[in-house]
Amino acid sequence: MISAVHFKNFKALRSTAVRLEPFNLLIGPSGSGKTSLIEALLRLRYLAGQATAPGPTSALAFLNGPQIEFHFHPPFQNVRVTLGCQADELSCHRLRVDHPPGLAGAGQWAELRTQLQGIRAYLLDHQAMGAPGLRSAGTELAANASNLAAVLAQRAQQAPVAFAHLVTDFCRIMPEFSGFDFRGVGEGHVELRAALRDSPERLSCENLSQGTLYLLAILTLAHDPQPPTLVCLEEADRGVHPRLLREVRDALYRLSYPVATETPRPVVQVVATTHAPYLLDLFRDHPSEIVLAHKQGNAASFERLTDRPDVLELMRETNLGDLWYSGILGGIPGD
Amino acid sequence: MKLALLSESPADEAALSVLVGYVLGAPFTRVQPTLRARGWPSVEQVLPAILRHLHFNTEADGLIVVVDSDSSVVHTPQHEAPAYHHPGCRICRLRTVFRRTLKNLPLNTAHPTPANTAHPQVRRERVLRAVGLAVPAMEAWYLCGRDTSITEAAWTQGQAAGRVPYSRSELKWRVYGTERPTLPHEIKRAVQEVTRHQGDVRRLEHDFPQGFGSLARDLRSWRAESSC
Ligand SMILES: [Zn+2]
Numbered sequence: 001m002i003s004a005v006h007f008k009n010f011k012a013l014r015s016t017a018v019r020l021e022p023f024n025l026l027i028g029p030s031g032s033g034k035t036s037l038i039e040a041l042l043r044l045r046y047l048a049g050q051a052t053a054p055g056p057t058s059a060l061a062f063l064n065g066p067q068i069e070f071h072f073h074p075p076f077q078n079v080r081v082t083l084g085c086q087a088d089e090l091s092c093h094r095l096r097v098d099h100p101p102g103l104a105g106a107g108q109w110a111e112l113r114t115q116l117q118g119i120r121a122y123l124l125d126h127q128a129m130g131a132p133g134l135r136s137a138g139t140e141l142a143a144n145a146s147n148l149a150a151v152l153a154q155r156a157q158q159a160p161v162a163f164a165h166l167v168t169d170f171c172r173i174m175p176e177f178s179g180f181d182f183r184g185v186g187e188g189h190v191e192l193r194a195a196l197r198d199s200p201e202r203l204s205c206e207n208l209s210q211g212t213l214y215l216l217a218i219l220t221l222a223h224d225p226q227p228p229t230l231v232c233l234e235e236a237d238r239g240v241h242p243r244l245l246r247e248v249r250d251a252l253y254r255l256s257y258p259v260a261t262e263t264p265r266p267v268v269q270v271v272a273t274t275h276a277p278y279l280l281d282l283f284r285d286h287p288s289e290i291v292l293a294h295k296q297g298n299a300a301s302f303e304r305l306t307d308r309p310d311v312l313e314l315m316r317e318t319n320l321g322d323l324w325y326s327g328i329l330g331g332i333p334g335d
Numbered sequence: 336m337k338l339a340l341l342s343e344s345p346a347d348e349a350a351l352s353v354l355v356g357y358v359l360g361a362p363f364t365r366v367q368p369t370l371r372a373r374g375w376p377s378v379e380q381v382l383p384a385i386l387r388h389l390h391f392n393t394e395a396d397g398l399i400v401v402v403d404s405d406s407s408v409v410h411t412p413q414h415e416a417p418a419y420h421h422p423g424c425r426i427c428r429l430r431t432v433f434r435r436t437l438k439n440l441p442l443n444t445a446h447p448t449p450a451n452t453a454h455p456q457v458r459r460e461r462v463l464r465a466v467g468l469a470v471p472a473m474e475a476w477y478l479c480g481r482d483t484s485i486t487e488a489a490w491t492q493g494q495a496a497g498r499v500p501y502s503r504s505e506l507k508w509r510v511y512g513t514e515r516p517t518l519p520h521e522i523k524r525a526v527q528e529v530t531r532h533q534g535d536v537r538r539l540e541h542d543f544p545q546g547f548g549s550l551a552r553d554l555r556s557w558r559a560e561s562s563c
Contacts (some may be wrong), residue, residue, distance in 0.1 A: 031438065108428075172519065243371060246344075246345075246518055249519045250515075250518060253515045254517070257513070259513070260513035260514070260515040260516065260517075261517055261520075278373065279376060281373045284374060285503065285504060285507070285514065286514070286515075316405070316406060316407075317375075317376055318376055319373055319374055319376055319377060321373070322376070331429050
């Protein structure tokens with residue numbers, strides 16, 4: 001959906017751009033703009049969803065303030081959306097849309113606008129996920145996955161095939177488990193419980209490990225029959241054993257490359273962040289999916305790994321994770 | 336026999352386990368927990384520690400290591416000359432690590448098994464070595480017999496001419512139907528393909544005489560050793 005984002009004076013992103021692929025893994029130190037990119041995407045969703053989103057005729061004078069310009073993949077390649085504000089304003093809260101003239105152009109913007117409403121960002125919280133959830137709040141996964149139990153209970157009822165795939169995948173990765181069940185608790189609340197393979201015991205979510213819950217949330221997204229249009233996932237590696245990071249990558253690929261897993265649904269663009277060199281190692285065959293976020297003093301910038309001319313040569317004798325850690329690639333904290 | 340396998344991914348491991356069984360012609364058990372490395376440089380870096388671990392802490396009779404050659408130099412019969420070592424060849428490099436590490440470990444006869452039954456019952460003096468090289472990647476082995484144009488010779492001739500005949504990603508497409516297979520799909524396809532060689536690995540040895548051939552020769556030398 002989104003092909004590139006250009007930043008001008010947005011927080012530390014003074015003057016930089018990032019090209020977006022179906023799958024994007026951002027690496028870099030704190031304050032290097034990874035979260036700012038996600039914030040910009042969420043702001044785009046919010047402003048594009050406002051009833052009064054203006055067209056090209058209402059171009060706003062925010063040339064001197066921060067600007068974030070979005071470019072799109074076909075069929076929206078002729079639409080351009082800019083977020084900005086005037087120099088004396090604090091945040092990019094205005095939106096300008098440039099689209100081709102006439103009904104066709106307006107139609108394109110209307111369709112794109114609908115798709116932009118499907119942008120979601122997640123920062124998973126295992127403590128919130130462990131608690132029983134209100135059964136009626138399970139339509140879609142919350143930003144911290146706090147309603148995981150309700151989402152899965154609803155999916156088990158409304159999309160049993162997709163739910164079965166999710167359970168099969170989870171139990172393959174975590175062979176100590178054999179499935180899930182749901183238990184009503186309190187007023188309209190539901191609790192998710194995991195069944196152990198070698199024991200009649202059921203483990204309630206709050207007794208599942210952090211990594212188990214994170215993996216379950218990621219699989220819940222990956223097997224969603226009606227997923228978001230763009231998924232941002234912060235700290236995709238969090239809590240996951242290094243040997244299971246391949247499963248995290250595969251689950252996210254399931255979203256962004258549905259054809260690869262014969263999943264009949266549109267591409268979900270993925271923007272994930274990580275601090276794990278071991279996750280980075282798994283992109284040896286697809287280094288173009290890595291985006292380095294550099295921080296120089298107070299300024300930050302993005303660079304696609306394959307825009308470096310020497311990267312393939314560097315990768316001959318060294319893992320990507322080690323290259324990153326060594327500092328050769330950049331995307332490291334200042335000394 | 337009790338064996339340990341070290342390769343670059345769980346799918347490689349699954350296929351390798353099948354092939355090792357075919358070459359040895361006898362069942363074997365795997366050392367637990369299984370070993371894993373993160374691609375080429377890690378295999379070489381972690382190998383000394385793995386050898387020490389297998390030697391002192393396990394009943395492993397042998398360690399089988401197979402890595403992808405990627406764009407590195409492919410092993411040749413000339414590399415087999417006594418004391419020869421090609422610094423760009425991964426088989427030569429792995430063999431050197433084996434030799435250097437094992438040389439510095441005491442023979443097991445010098446460390447008799449203690450009465451404590453929890454301690455491994457070690458039968459061999461040293462961990463046996465088997466090293467293979469998938470040229471340029473394991474997927475080439477998986478296509479052996481399906482596509483006669485995919486051979487070690489085709490690859491090395493292409494390397495010499497500065498134009499390799501196929502890429503890793505092309506091989507992946509051919510085997511998995513995608514460049515981004517899930518792990519279960521990758522394992523399933525890898526095992527399906529190598530199972531075609533059940534009972535007869537001559538085709539693999541013919542098409543991949545150095546990378547697979549070296550592995551098979553190492554494994555067969557174990558049979559000779561264990562029958563002494
Ligand atoms: Zn050699």
